[in-house]
Amino acid sequence: MRKLKNSELGRISVENFKTSKKTPIVVVLDNVRSALNVGSSFRTSDAFRIEKIYLCGITATPPNKEIRKSALGATESVKWEKVEDTESVIKKLKSEGYHICAIEQTENSIMLNDFSPAEKPIAVVFGHEVNGVQQSVVDLCNQSIEIPQIGTKHSLNISVSVGIVIWDLYKNIIG
Numbered sequence: 001m002r003k004l005k006n007s008e009l010g011r012i013s014v015e016n017f018k019t020s021k022k023t024p025i026v027v028v029l030d031n032v033r034s035a036l037n038v039g040s041s042f043r044t045s046d047a048f049r050i051e052k053i054y055l056c057g058i059t060a061t062p063p064n065k066e067i068r069k070s071a072l073g074a075t076e077s078v079k080w081e082k083v084e085d086t087e088s089v090i091k092k093l094k095s096e097g098y099h100i101c102a103i104e105q106t107e108n109s110i111m112l113n114d115f116s117p118a119e120k121p122i123a124v125v126f127g128h129e130v131n132g133v134q135q136s137v138v139d140l141c142n143q144s145i146e147i148p149q150i151g152t153k154h155s156l157n158i159s160v161s162v163g164i165v166i167w168d169l170y171k172n173i174i175g
Helices: 014-019 035-047 065-071 086-095 158-174
Strands: 023-030 050-056 080-083 099-103 122-127 143-146
Touching (some): 023 035, 023 158, 035 065, 080 086, 086 122, 122 158
Parallel strands (some): 023 050
């Protein structure tokens, strides 16, 4: 087998990305402290054509050297917005009909492999690398989704979590 060249991958242009139909998923980053994790979240969001990313609280914003390093240009294709208050974003998205899911370990969280996306657009909230999603934000969400883990650790890097969750939602939404 032969590796494909970039020119053989059939990638769309940034202009075509911006006008193409998006996967009905919004990503909310709640006080994510690592700009590298933010950049990776952009790159994953580009890969699955998500609608938008909200960068909340202390979350770094483009232009940023570390975001650029891991995003590889995805900040140019994926729509994003900086908002200081995560709660206001959640309230806005709810009023627009989004089903809001905290990606967090909570009482009554549903395991990702047991989650079936609603027939409405979904917003997924990822939190701070140590403290997770703020409790005040969890309180506003429709539900909490947990990524099943069977090892000795009880958390994953946020960029890994974003990749797992978006991929799982994408394959369930697109079929």
